[in-house]
Amino acid sequence: MQICFSKYQGTGNDFILVDNRDKSFPSENISLVEKLCDRRFGIGCDGLMLLENEEGFDFKMRYFNSDGKEGSMCGNGGRCIVAFAYHLNIIKDKTHFIAVDGEHFADISFQSDQLIVSLQMQNVDHVESGDDFYYLNTGSPHYTKFIDSHEKFDTYSEGKLIRYNQRFKEEGTNVNFISGQNNQIKVSTYERGVEDETYSCGTGVVASCISAKKQFKTESNHFYVTTKGGNLEVFFDNKEDDKFETIWLKGPATFVFNGKLDV
């Protein structure tokens, strides 16, 4: 069979996008998805997404990590599939779609020629605070830890140690390291399912901003985040201690290329 795909990236978190409205993609074939995502033997990406039809919504997002398994919510992936739906003329500048963690709203805007997607994320109503970490679910599970500096910091090795510790080895977790102060932070992420550091992780950046709000007790609910692959903004309402609502993740979602592959 031939697979037609588009490659997108959101702050360096890169994805294969397939229009699967005809349901022809063999999504149960884990080894095929894994091979397509492989950077040496396939197209190469952090994750693969299928855009499908769903009644009552503009589309349905299905996300697979690069290990080939269907994953939890991907924030940068969510922003990229909105750009994909826009380029397929399925939506205009606003959308309402469904993903594994529930419904999402998103808006498209342009800064110069750059397409920007603002994506509304699920509310967060519980944040575990440990001695030197926070743990919360922003659509995907995230462990967050503050570090003095990212200079010479080994996100891959340090992240892997936490992801495979006694607590997390079965289910896994994504692990984020945060430097900076108040509402201006830098975030690096080890992603489960990719089992590597990625250039950016949207749900991880949201989790990191909520953690920074708690850690620095800052007044601001609008955060500016630097990742290895670019800049993101996060803003939310926080009227009660651990309740974070109307959470938005904003940043560029960029088309890279189209391709066809015989498999």
Ligand SMILES: N[C@@H](CCC[C@H](N)C(=O)O)C(=O)O
């Ligand atoms: N890169 C993603 C997170 C993807 C999900 C994660 N790897 C998991 O399955 O836990 C993002 O941008 O949020």
